Amino acid sequence: MAAFDLPLDQLERYVPDLPEPDDFDAFWLKTLVAAAGPAVLEVRPEPNDLALVDCWDVTFGGFDRQPVRAWYTRPAGHSGPLPAIVEYAGYGRGRGLPHERLTWATAGYAHLLMDNRGQGDLYGSGGDTPDPESGTAMGGPGPATRGILSPYDYYYRRLITDAFRAVMALRELPGTDPARIAVIGNSQGGGLALAVAGLIPDLAAVLVSSPFLCHIQRAVSLTDLAPYGEIATYLSVHRDAEPAVGNTLSYVDAVHFARRATAPAHFGIGLRDAVCPPSTGFAAYNHYAGPDKTMHTYRFNGHEHGDAVHTRSQLRWLNPRLHPA
Numbered sequence: 001m002a003a004f005d006l007p008l009d010q011l012e013r014y015v016p017d018l019p020e021p022d023d024f025d026a027f028w029l030k031t032l033v034a035a036a037g038p039a040v041l042e043v044r045p046e047p048n049d050l051a052l053v054d055c056w057d058v059t060f061g062g063f064d065r066q067p068v069r070a071w072y073t074r075p076a077g078h079s080g081p082l083p084a085i086v087e088y089a090g091y092g093r094g095r096g097l098p099h100e101r102l103t104w105a106t107a108g109y110a111h112l113l114m115d116n117r118g119q120g121d122l123y124g125s126g127g128d129t130p131d132p133e134s135g136t137a138m139g140g141p142g143p144a145t146r147g148i149l150s151p152y153d154y155y156y157r158r159l160i161t162d163a164f165r166a167v168m169a170l171r172e173l174p175g176t177d178p179a180r181i182a183v184i185g186n187s188q189g190g191g192l193a194l195a196v197a198g199l200i201p202d203l204a205a206v207l208v209s210s211p212f213l214c215h216i217q218r219a220v221s222l223t224d225l226a227p228y229g230e231i232a233t234y235l236s237v238h239r240d241a242e243p244a245v246g247n248t249l250s251y252v253d254a255v256h257f258a259r260r261a262t263a264p265a266h267f268g269i270g271l272r273d274a275v276c277p278p279s280t281g282f283a284a285y286n287h288y289a290g291p292d293k294t295m296h297t298y299r300f301n302g303h304e305h306g307d308a309v310h311t312r313s314q315l316r317w318l319n320p321r322l323h324p325a
Contacts, residue, residue, distance in 0.1 A: 003272050005222065008297065011271075011282040016215060018283070020256045027151065027251055028199060035161050037065055039169035043072070048098040052076050053105045055098040058112065060169035062162035069115040069128040070166060071098045072173055073105040083180035083204070083322035084110040086166045086196075088189030091143065091212060091227050094120025094127020104184075107315055108323065110176045114166045116188075117159060119143060133158060144227040145234045149244045151251040156213065160252060163192040164199050180204045180322050182263075184314070187276060187303065188212045188227070191254045194284055197265070198257025205321050206261065207314050208284075209268035209305050213254045215280040217246060222277045258284040264292040266317045268310045270301035 006014060021027065042059040055073045062068035074082065085104045089095065095115035104111040118134050120127025134146055134155070147153030163183075171178040182205035185193040191213030197206040212227060219228045220235075231249075235242055250256075265288055269281045278297075285295050296313055298306045306313065 004274065005271070005278045008271065008299075011278055013286075014279055014282050015286045016218070016255075016283050018215065018253065018255050019250070020253075021151075021247070021250050024251065024256055031063075031157060031161055032164060032199065035061065035063055035065060035165055037061055038172075039165055040172045041067055043173070046071070046098050048073075050076075050099055050102075053102060057098075058169065058173070060165060062117070062165045063158040066117075066132060067129070068117060068162050068165070069095060070169070071095055071101070071111075071113045072170075073098065073102070073111045073113070074175060075105060075108060079175065081177040082108065082110040082175055083182070084112070084170050084176040086112045086114065086163075086170055086181065086183045088114055088163055088166075088183070088185035088192040089116055089119075089124075090186055091188040092119055092122025093124040094129070096120075096125035096127075100125065103311060103315075107319070110170070110173070112166060112170045112173070114163060116143075117162060118146075118155070131155070131158065142227065142230045144230040148231070148234065148248050149241060151248045154248050154252065156252040160192060160195045160199075163196050167196060167200055167203075182207060182318060182322060184208075186210055186305075190281075194254040194261065195252070195257045197261035197263050198254075198259070201262060203263040205264045205266070205318055207266045207318065208281075209310060210270060210273055210276050210303050211254060211267075211281050211284060212276050213252055214258075214276070215255055215283040216249045216253050218283070219277055219280045222279075223274050225275050228275075255284050255287050258288040261288055262290040264321055265290055266294055266296075266314055268296045268298070268305045268313070270298045270303060270305040272300065272302045273305070275303040
C-alpha cells in the first residue's frame with residue numbers, strides 16, 4: 001500500500017474539531033458505576049510449560065459484572081510488588097494461550113492480557129469469553145457493528161468497560177504495585193488503551209500503536225478494510241442509519257478519551273497504514289492532553305508499524321518510568 005493519507009508535516013498539525021456528545025462523561029460514569037463491585041472473581045494457577053515465568057488464569061467482572069477471562073503472568077519466583085501492565089489484544093483476537101505474550105513478563109513486569117469478549121476467531125489461538133449481549137440488539141454480525149444503532153447497545157461500550165475493569169482487577173491481584181500500572185495495545189488494543197487512559201486519571205503510562213477507534217467517521221471515509229469497512233458495508237445496506245450510527249460512534253471515539261488523558265504516552269504509527277489511517281491516530285495524539293507524549297512514525301510501514309523495532313522503543317521508553325533508578 002502506497003502512502004495515501006496526509007503528508008507527515010500536515011499529520012503533525014492535524015487537530016480536527018470533533019464534536020462530542022454533551023453527556024459523554026455522564027454516559028461513561030453511568031456505565032462504569034453499573035459495573036462496580038469486586039473485580040477479581042477467580043484466580044487459578046495455569047501450567048505454561050515454561051521455567052522463567054509463572055501464569056494464572058484470571059476471571060474478573062467486566063461490563064454488567066459479566067465474567068471476563070485474562071492471563072496473568074509474572075517473572076517466576078518473584079514475590080515482591082512489581083510494576084504492572086494491562087495489555088489489550090487486536091480486533092478478532094482472543095487471549096490465546098498463556099505462553100504467547102512473554103515480552104513484558106520477561107522484562108520484569110506483572111502482565112495481564114485481557115480476553116476480548118465475543119472475539120478470537122479471526123487469528124491467533126482463540127478466546128474464552130462470550131459476549132452475552134451480542135444477539136440482543138440490532139446491528140451487523142461483526143464486533144464493529146454489533147448494536148451500532150444505540151450507544152447503550154454498542155459492542156464497544158461493553159469492551160471498553162471490560163478494559164477499564166481489567167485495570168481494577170490488576171490492582172487487586174497479589175504482587176502488583178497499584179501506583180505503577182501502564183496500559184498497552186495495538187490496533188483495537190490501542191483504541192482500548194486510549195479509552196482507559198481517559199477514564200483512569202492515575203495510570204503510570206499508556207502505550208499505543210496503530211490505534212483503532214480514533215476519528216472513526218474519517219476512517220470509514222478513507223478505507224474499505226476491516227474493521228472500518230464493516231461499518232461502511234453495514235451503512236451500504238442500512239442507508240437511513242447513518243445519523244444513528246454516527247451518534248453511537250461518537251461515544252466510543254478515542255479522540256474524546258485522549259482529550260481527557262494525562263498519563264505519559266508513547267505512540268507508534270505506520271504512515272502507509274490502510275487499516276487505521278495515520279491521520280486518525282494523529283488526531284488522537286494531537287488532542288492527547290498529557291504533556292509527556294512521544295510519537296514514532298514508520299514511513300514505509302503499514303498496520304504493522306515498527307513491529308519489533310517499535311517494541312524495543314517501547315521497552316526503552318517505559319523502563320525508566322516504571323522501573324525508576
